[in-house]
Amino acid sequence: MSDNAIATAAAQISATRASAVVPVVTTFFDEATFTATHVVHDPATLRAAVIDPVLDFDQASGRTSHASADRVIAHVEAHGLTVDWLLETHAHADHLSAAPYLKQRLGGQIVIGAAIRTVQNVFGKVFNEGPAFARDGSQFDLLMDDGHAFRVGEIEAVALHVPGHTPACLAYVIGDAVFVGDTLFMPDYGTARADFPGGDARTLYRSIRRLMALPDETRVFLCHDYKATGRDQFVWETTIGAERTANVHVHEGVSEDEFVAMREARDATLGMPKLILPSIQVNMRAGHLPEPDSNGVRYLRLPVDLL
Numbered sequence: 243m244s245d246n247a248i249a250t251a252a253a254q255i256s257a258t259r260a261s262a263v264v265p266v267v268t269t270f271f272d273e274a275t276f277t278a279t280h281v282v283h284d285p286a287t288l289r290a291a292v293i294d295p296v297l298d299f300d301q302a303s304g305r306t307s308h309a310s311a312d313r314v315i316a317h318v319e320a321h322g323l324t325v326d327w328l329l330e331t332h333a334h335a336d337h338l339s340a341a342p343y344l345k346q347r348l349g350g351q352i353v354i355g356a357a358i359r360t361v362q363n364v365f366g367k368v369f370n371e372g373p374a375f376a377r378d379g380s381q382f383d384l385l386m387d388d389g390h391a392f393r394v395g396e397i398e399a400v401a402l403h404v405p406g407h408t409p410a411c412l413a414y415v416i417g418d419a420v421f422v423g424d425t426l427f428m429p430d431y432g433t434a435r436a437d438f439p440g441g442d443a444r445t446l447y448r449s450i451r452r453l454m455a456l457p458d459e460t461r462v463f464l465c466h467d468y469k470a471t472g473r474d475q476f477v478w479e480t481t482i483g484a485e486r487t488a489n490v491h492v493h494e495g496v497s498e499d500e501f502v503a504m505r506e507a508r509d510a511t512l513g514m515p516k517l518i519l520p521s522i523q524v525n526m527r528a529g530h531l532p533e534p535d536s537n538g539v540r541y542l543r544l545p546v547d548l549l
């Protein structure tokens with residue numbers, strides 16, 4: 243079966259590696275949510291993309307804050323970067339997005355996968371949203387489908403639709419680097435859960451196999467790391483070759499049925515992420531909080547005995 247988007251991405255990766263200009267990646271790791279936010283820039287033009295920025299949120303007090311996002315802003319300003327893109331790999335369930343805050347401070351378009359509409363429909367029902375909550379993705383500046391081509395400065399980029407963890411997951415291939423979101427973790431840790439509403443282990447396996455068709459030397463950047471047993475450092479960068487040969491859940495040779503059985507058994511043992519309810523309510527709105535109530539205060543809802 244021909245896979246044009248993967249072929250395009252593979253050609254782009256090889257061409258980037260043969261050229262003098264590869265994207266510069268700087269990562270900010272948030273230990274509160276184990277999230278890696280990446281700033282990717284073209285060293286020739288200093289145009290940049292920020293991937294999966296974190297808004298700090300204290301659940302107990304209901305307070306948001308910006309220390310994590312401000313570190314990204316300081317980096318962008320110190321290096322004279324211009325941010326064109328604020329890229330979300332998916333509607334995260336474990337942290338709130340700082341994309342609107344960064345957009346206000348730095349500019350850039352907020353992007354997510356076109357299947358966010360599916361996520362908005364599913365969670366619009368979970369939170370019993372009224373008609374004021376649009377389910378057409380219009381809270382975002384741009385929705386990308388599989389194969390959507392774009393640029394970071396002069397560096398070519400392409401989005402890949404990699405559903406499974408969520409229906410709307412995108413991987414962004416920028417130059418010779420792929421930002422895989424939660425499709426893959428480090429080889430020694432494995433893969434992300436596929437049991438959220440709209441998730442599917444079989445679909446995730448197929449998305450991972452697509453990514454593994456990219457060149458072995460492709461740089462892979464993750465959205466999370468949790469330190470595998472026996473490792474005491476957070477790591478968020480690996481390669482397609484390392485994932486293909488050594489990923490403990492899904493290395494070459496693990497069949498689709500074996501993966502699905504392992505993933506579903508493991509997911510059945512996992513509790514909900516601590517911040518899933520606030521995160522999804524905010525992230526399905528492109529990182530915006532719900533509209534204020536009549537007293538001017540914004541509220542987040544908590545469905546009881548539903549999930």
Ligand SMILES: [Fe+2]
Nearest residue numbers: 332334335424
């Ligand atoms: Fe996730």
